[in-house]
Amino acid sequence: MVDDSGLTSSLIEAQLPTYEQRILRTQVIYASASEIFSAIRSVDFFQSPVVALPNRARIAIDALRSRRCAHVPSGSQFRFDQLLEPDGGFHLLAEEPEHAIVLGFIGRWWEKGYGRVEWEPEDFRTFSLPGYGIGAWSFTALAYDTRTSILATEVRVHGTDAGARRTFRRYWTVVGPFVTAMSGPLLRLIRDEAEVASAVIR
Template identity: 50%
Template sequence: MSIDARMPVWDRRLCFAEPVRAAPDATFAAIRRVDFFRSPLIGIPNRARVGFDRTFRRAGTTPEPPRRFGFDQLLTDDGGFHLVEEDPGREIVLGFVGRWWERGYGRVEWDPARFPDLDLRGVGVGGWSFTVLPYATDSVLVTEIRVRCTDDEARRQFARYWTLVGRFVSAMGRPVLRLVRAEAEASGAPAPKPATVGREPRR
């Protein structure tokens, strides 16, 4: 997978998989259409974070909480991600670089072409991938998060941050996949079941 080539070394890694009753191309297309805020587990804490930022920053410096948050919003300035690589129909890899333990996630400017071999010190380099694997006439959707810290100080800061938020990030993994699965399966007729080989089972 592309994330293996792009980010072979990491300090933290999460990986989740979900079977999807839809063809691989339908599953891949659904990744870009889904609204992540349709899941309360994702929407509520993220809207709360925006509200917190609005409360503790000067008025007018933080945008209104978005009503929708999908793939395109991840790639905006507020989303903070860059598209690192895309293998159409198979895999998308996003990157994020910053100091997550600081207010506003300590975002920094970086060149996606140099991901993840950045010479920035004191930051975390994050990779987030969606991979669609064919399975008979259906598909399996895999999402993976990897984080690499660029020095020992960043590693210490990130470890403290992860102690607080790691369980919540982990809890969001499967809901994200289920949203994509529902979108893919609702986008058209389900993929046909493979023919049964041998005798019909007894009823």
């Protein structure tokens, strides 16, 4: 078994040490940590069809289930900070500037609208309402040398009770491969953005 503990941020470990599902992906980037985190916030995630298509499909499916019309323009953009908007569903849990950032999400992903519930970041670690999934998503930049970094992204998911864990396992059987597939293209988008900025600075 490969030891990947050095790629895991202590920030995500502090927020969600117990989990049933995990994704960890890495990317070598020829840029500094500051350039990488600037790229994380500025890159359009929907530049990649692998990221855009499943998310747009989910919006359309939720609209049909709600019997309302959803306008999902093919040219729409989606950036990091939109995750933290009211409709984004995420909260910032922890941040170590130019090293790591952790976002959290609580809901029932298998329901329309992701089954969102109101919560505050300070409640994340103690949230225990039955029937919910708790997710943490992190980005961590590790310096390899003065101009090269390794960017790791990690997703952890924990069910608050046995019923939630069973339901999420069924949901993950269908959705998990798509979520896993998004990680590589997303990291490459960030890499390309950061390396362009790094080349300009040089």
